[in-house]
Structures are given as C-alpha cells and as structure tokens.
Amino acid sequence: MSVYDLSALNKRFAIANQLEFKEGPGGLTVAEVTNAHAAATIALQGGTVMTFQPRGQEPVLWLSKFAKFVPGKSIRGGNPVCWPWFGPHPTDANMPTHGFARTIPWEVHRSEVLAGGKTQISLKLVENDTTKAQWPHSSEVQIIITTGPELRVELITRNTGETSFLIGDAFHTYFQVSDIRQVSIHGLEGCPFLDRLDQSKRNIQEGPVMISAETDRIYLSATSDCLIEDLKLKRRIRIAKKGSRSTVVWNPWIEKAAKMGDFGENGYLGMVCVETANAAEDVVRILPGGEHRLQATFSVEPLP
Ligand code: TA6
Numbered sequence: 001m002s003v004y005d006l007s008a009l010n011k012r013f014a015i016a017n018q019l020e021f022k023e024g025p026g027g028l029t030v031a032e033v034t035n036a037h038a039a040a041t042i043a044l045q046g047g048t049v050m051t052f053q054p055r056g057q058e059p060v061l062w063l064s065k066f067a068k069f070v071p072g073k074s075i076r077g078g079n080p081v082c083w084p085w086f087g088p089h090p091t092d093a094n095m096p097t098h099g100f101a102r103t104i105p106w107e108v109h110r111s112e113v114l115a116g117g118k119t120q121i122s123l124k125l126v127e128n129d130t131t132k133a134q135w136p137h138s139s140e141v142q143i144i145i146t147t148g149p150e151l152r153v154e155l156i157t158r159n160t161g162e163t164s165f166l167i168g169d170a171f172h173t174y175f176q177v178s179d180i181r182q183v184s185i186h187g188l189e190g191c192p193f194l195d196r197l198d199q200s201k202r203n204i205q206e207g208p209v210m211i212s213a214e215t216d217r218i219y220l221s222a223t224s225d226c227l228i229e230d231l232k233l234k235r236r237i238r239i240a241k242k243g244s245r246s247t248v249v250w251n252p253w254i255e256k257a258a259k260m261g262d263f264g265e266n267g268y269l270g271m272v273c274v275e276t277a278n279a280a281e282d283v284v285r286i287l288p289g290g291e292h293r294l295q296a297t298f299s300v301e302p303l304p
Contacts, residue, residue, distance in 0.1 A: 003071075003105050004029040004044060013111040018119050021108075024050075026069025031108070033119045033147045040119075040147040043075060046102040047123045047143040050078040052151040057300050058233055060151065062176040062271035066264040074102045076262040077174045077271070079153060081143060083125075084135050086168035086248075086279035087196075098172065100131045101141065109142065118148035137165045139286075150299035157294075159286040166285050170248065170277030171296050173239070178232035180251055180269050185209035187226035187239075188247060193217040194280055211272065214253035218279050222247040226274050234303045239274055242295040245282040248275035 006029065009021040017034070024030030024043060030050070033040040038054040053059045063077035074080050082098035089095030096103065106123040114120050125141035138161030146152040157167055177183045186208045194200040196216040205219065208229075223245060228237040241247075250273040257263035276296040278284045284292050 009108060013108050013121070015111055015113060015119065018113060019111055019121065024069065025067075028069045028071075031121055033121070035113075035119050035147065036117050037149045038147050038151070040145075040151065042121065042145055043069075043078075044106055044108065044123065045071065046074060046080060046104065047106040047125070047145075048075050048078050048080050048102060049145060049151065049153065050075060052079075052147065052298065054149055054300060057235070059176050060237060060298055060300060062174040064262050064264060064267055066262045066267070068262055072103050074098070076260070079174075080172040081155060082168070082170035082172050082275075082277070083141060083155065083157070084137075084139075084167045084169070086170045086246075086277055086283075095134055098170070099168075100134060101125055102172070104128065104131060106143070114146065114148075116148065118146050120144065120146045137161055137163075139165070150297050152295070152297045155294040156291055157286060158291040159288055162288050164285055164287045164290075166283045167292065168277070168279050168283045169292075169294050170246075170275045170279060171294070172248075172273060172275050173296070173298070174271050174273050175228055175237055175298075176270060177228065177230050177272055178270070180211050180272055182231055183211070183272060184229045185211075185226060185249060185272070185274060186229060187224045188219050188222055188249070191219040191222045191247075193219040200280075209249055211249075211251050214256050215249055215251045217249050218277070219247040219249065220280060220282055221245055228272065228274060229303065231303065236301045236303055238297075238299045238301060239276065240297045240299070241276045243293045244276045244278055244296070246277040246279045248273065248277050248279060250275070
C-alpha cells in the first residue's frame with residue numbers, strides 16, 4: 001500500500017515525455033525519468049536512484065535481481081542514501097545500520113527541465129516519531145537528482161536548530177561491472193584506509209584497487225575522482241565528488257553475499273560499491289544555521 005497519491009504527484013510534478021510517477025516493484029512509488037540523454041528510476045522510499053542508463057550505454061548502476069522492494073527495507077542496489085550516520089551507529093548497536101534515510105518515504109519538492117534537457121527532481125526527507133527518537137536534532141535534508149549524460153546527486157543537510165551536530169553521510173552506490181575480477185579502481189593510490197575486515201586496521205593503498213575476495217574499506221582523506229576501469233565493457237565509470245572526504249570500497253564476495261539473501265547466485269561478480277562518503281574520522285560537524293552538501297557525479301567514458 002503506497003503512502004503516495006500518484007495522481008496528485010503527477011498533477012503537480014510530472015513533466016510531459018520526461019518524468020512520470022508510477023507504481024514500481026513491490027508497490028513502491030517511483031519517479032520514471034526518460035530524456036534525450038538517459039533513463040533513470042528513482043524510488044521515493046529513501047530517495048534511492050535505482051537505475052541510471054545513458055543512451056547507448058550499459059546500465060551504470062547495479063540493481064540486484066533479488067532486491068526486496070518492501071516498505072522500510074533498503075533497496076539492494078542503485079544509490080541508497082546513508083544518513084545521519086554511516087555503518088553501525090557510533091554508540092547504539094540497536095540503531096539501523098547506515099541510518100534511517102534510505103528506508104523511509106521522502107516527499108517530492110520540485111521537478112524541472114534544465115538547460116540542455118536534463119531532468120532534475122528534488123526530494124525532502126520526512127521524519128517521523130521513530131526517526132526523531134533516533135535523531136533528536138533539528139535538521140532538514142534534501143536530495144537533488146539530475147539525470148543527463150551523467151547522473152548528479154546532491155544531499156543537503158541543514159542545521160535548523162540551536163546546537164551543532166555531527167553527521168556521517170554517504171551515497172552507497174552500487175556500480176554495474178562486467179566481472180569484478182577483471183576490474184580496477186583508480187584514484188585511491190596512496191590514501192590511508194581502514195580495513196573493516198581486520199578490526200579497522202589502518203593501511204595505505206598501493207596502486208589501483210583490485211578485488212579478489214570480500215573487500216570492505218573506508219579510504220580517508222580521499223577527495224579525488226575515482227575511476228572504475230572495466231576492460232570487458234571497454235568503459236570507465238568516473239565518480240567525481242564534492243563535500244566528501246571518505247571513499248568506501250565494498251564487495252561482499254561469495255559467502256557474505258549468500259548470507260545477505262538478496263544478491264542472488266553470483267550477484268557479487270557484477271557489482272562493486274564505490275561510495276561517496278564522510279565516515280569514521282571524516283564525519284562532518286554542522287553549526288546552527290549551517291549546511292553540508294555531499295555531491296557526486298557519475299559518468300561513463302570509453303576506454304581506449
Ligand atoms: O559500505 C559497506 C558496508 O558498510 C558493508 O559493511 C556492508 O554492511 C554493506 O555496507 C551493506 O550494508 P547493508 O546494510 O545495505 O546490507
């Protein structure tokens with residue numbers, strides 16, 4: 001049962017031949033974007049971009065064929081939003097991993113066509129008693145999603161209260177690759193990282209990141225673009241970012257993926273998470289009246 005009124009949404013925010021609100025998988029309400037540049041699907045639950053495919057390209061985001069589209073559960077794939085913390089809650093293990101933003105309904109705030117025919121939609125987080133109990137601060141959160149030749153996502157957190165607060169935030173982005181064993185991730189060379197599979201021991205990245213086992217790392221002071229080089233698809237996915245000092249690289253590999261129950265057989269082979277984040281020591285303090293903007297742009301380049 002959807003919490004949204006589809007006809008009212010389409011009356012206010014639909015854009016002819018570009019943007020329409022529909023009932024998506026599992027009855028979740030989605031915004032369907034199609035324009036001259038690309039197609040995208042955005043779940044209003046969590047403000048999660050589920051799919052993004054530039055014209056003439058393979059999908060850029062990975063979405064599990066076994067994702068469970070149910071209210072209150074994060075979608076396995078696409079671009080889930082981690083907020084107001086990343087990973088386990090810093091002090092209370094009963095709190096939801098990666099915060100609550102990715103599992104609750106967001107409301108549509110604005111939609112428009114930008115110069116050059118890009119489609120932009122803005123959503124606002126709608127808190128409830130449960131989230132207020134988990135996050136007793138006055139804040140406003142907005143996500144702006146722009147679909148063009150590249151996908152741009154921007155998460156804006158405003159402190160509307162009288163006291164400062166710390167947030168961890170991330171775009172927990174799942175990228176589609178041909179075969180994770182034949183992919184290299186560039187842009188993290190020389191960065192320190194916390195190995196979350198080894199008591200968060202600190203290491204330094206030497207050379208590009210190659211994945212041949214479960215990998216779960218938080219790279220710190222990582223502000224450069226990352227490039228996922230996919231020889232088989234003859235493409236590079238560029239992850240450009242602003243307002244992010246951490247990059248998380250994650251692939252669950254065989255056993256972990258099997259335990260998660262929504263990866264399916266060999267799902268781990270076709271994906272890698274390269275997450276635009278502020279995590280661990282990179283969490284962000286926002287002063288009263290201040291704001292923080294986390295921005296990522298995903299684009300595809302041909303490999304020579
Ligand atoms: O970003 C990597 C990570 O923190 C992993 O430790 C793993 O838990 C992954 O996120 C997925 O978390 P989820 O709660 O979406 O199953």
